[in-house]
Amino acid sequence: MRKSTCKVSVRGYELDSFGHVNNAVYLNYGETAVWNFFHSAGLIDATLGSDLFPVVMESTQRYMHELRLFDEVRIESEFKGSNGLVKYKHLIINESTGLVSCKIKGKIAFVNKERMICDVPDEVLEYLESDTDEH
Amino acid sequence: MRKSTCKVSVRGYELDSFGHVNNAVYLNYGETAVWNFFHSAGLIDATLGSDLFPVVMESTQRYMHELRLFDEVRIESEFKGSNGLVKYKHLIINESTGLVSCKIKGKIAFVNKERMICDVPDEVLEYLESDTDEH
């Protein structure tokens, strides 16, 4: 299992007509966390450079406290390989209040150009399983 | 319980760099179905005109088949009142293939301006519970 953290700021156009961040935008934030994780891990080539590409198979969001304009947001993520999928959890945290705004958990599969589900690329799997954070 | 159907077409800017509809956009489609439902039911005043407004508390999406440019999409929805929430299910269906592209289920609460969760407005609840479709 691997952990990572990334930060985003709420942008004005992400608010909906209720003046808070629209529920779909949390998936954008989560996706940003996933890309940043693959990027910092040096896994972009392994995830995008091959014939495979990652697709979200499932996602569940629990919305707990709204986010508003100019809120600074920290996303704490966990990733692990499991049964041919990458599973992730995100805590989307409002940095000024410390409150968890949204919890996301989801699953990514790797598919080929014919949209067949394939194994998680070895390089990704090895990275996820060799957590050096604990040493 | 109430059912409703609404249609959307995939728009080019909804595709991501993999050439298919981005996972977050399915929440946009689901939200469109919810608004259309309240609108056709004559419940916009009851949902927006009062001091209350609806917020998504929870959503789970299972992504099954991708959607692509120009796909025509039918959203079949079910809504019911339950324990102070409106629960919904959406089937997001590709009309040309007949395949279910995504299943969404979620819960909406009504909150007041102080973001306290309140009862579902009576008018909404009565509408959801008096299903005339079955007569």
Add this chain to the structure above:
Amino acid sequence: MRKSTCKVSVRGYELDSFGHVNNAVYLNYGETAVWNFFHSAGLIDATLGSDLFPVVMESTQRYMHELRLFDEVRIESEFKGSNGLVKYKHLIINESTGLVSCKIKGKIAFVNKERMICDVPDEVLEYLESDTDEH
């Protein structure tokens, strides 16, 4: 010169915190009109199937009347080939009021994989120049 018309409905998540369609969304509407035009003209292969792809080089929007939730929108577009570009104009019209909500004019170039600007594909150019509407 070719004309085309396409329709969209305002979706709830396209509103911003002022309760009207966000200014960036008009570009989404315009892009939808462009794709629909190429699609109905049978030009998708000519625009996407080759090694070239279309990019917006320039766009100007004049915002005149806001659009709101559930507004039905008609986009009246004109396209012409000119100096190696496709030039377009969109009138984004609120169907219930008849008012022009936004005027867009812009230019599309075709670029290759190295992002060099190339000629407009012949098939596209011929279509734009052989306006059968006037016969």
Add this chain to the structure above:
Amino acid sequence: MRKSTCKVSVRGYELDSFGHVNNAVYLNYGETAVWNFFHSAGLIDATLGSDLFPVVMESTQRYMHELRLFDEVRIESEFKGSNGLVKYKHLIINESTGLVSCKIKGKIAFVNKERMICDVPDEVLEYLESDTDEH
């Protein structure tokens, strides 16, 4: 005239099917720069707290070089009050290449709840006209 700078990072979901930032997203970036400017200037109450709110009347974008995943972006903006409007220019710059990716210029008006165009709030105008940067 006032200048300001703000930074954004390209997020994965902002790419379109051509693998680069979609043209509409540049307006999102520009809007982010405007909000950040009002925010750092302490003008949020003056722009949003009154009965007035700002709307974009006109915007022109010239797209020069594409932005791609993970690009770090610097937005250099200029704002001035002029004829009852706030006029702005944004240079959207790719920090790694130093290239200007997009130039935006536009106009904001302040409207009241009846959507009548009103004067720019005094506090905003005074701030724009008393450029302390030059002292």
